[in-house]
Amino acid sequence: MDSQKPSIGRVVHYRVDKTDPLDLRNNHVEVLPAIIVRVWDDNCVNLKVFTDGSVDVWKTSVLLGDESG
Numbered sequence: 764m765d766s767q768k769p770s771i772g773r774v775v776h777y778r779v780d781k782t783d784p785l786d787l788r789n790n791h792v793e794v795l796p797a798i799i800v801r802v803w804d805d806n807c808v809n810l811k812v813f814t815d816g817s818v819d820v821w822k823t824s825v826l827l828g829d830e831s832g
Contacts, residue, residue, distance in 0.1 A: 769808050769827060773799045777812050777822065787812065787820055797822070 769775075777797040779787050787795065792815075801809035806827050812820040 768805055769799050769802050771799055771802060775799060775808075775810070775827075777810060777825070784820075787814060790815060 767773075775797050776794045778794055779792055795812050795814060797810040797812040799808045800811050800821075803809070803824065808825055808827065810822045810825050812822055814820055
């Protein structure tokens with residue numbers, strides 16, 4: 764099956780990393796919802812990440828991948 768191409772407005776999962784700021788790691792979450800706000804190419808996007816708090820989190824030049832990686 765072909766993977767979907769990223770597009771603006773698509774909701775994706777953002778996997779939180781230990782290097783992310785505490786705003787993203789609150790409540791020990793591993794995955795947060797995010798919306799693609801800019802597509803650089805088929806493998807790189809900018810995201811607006813939604814936390815369960817009031818902090819706006821933007822991630823730029825995020826490489827896309829699957830959950831196995």
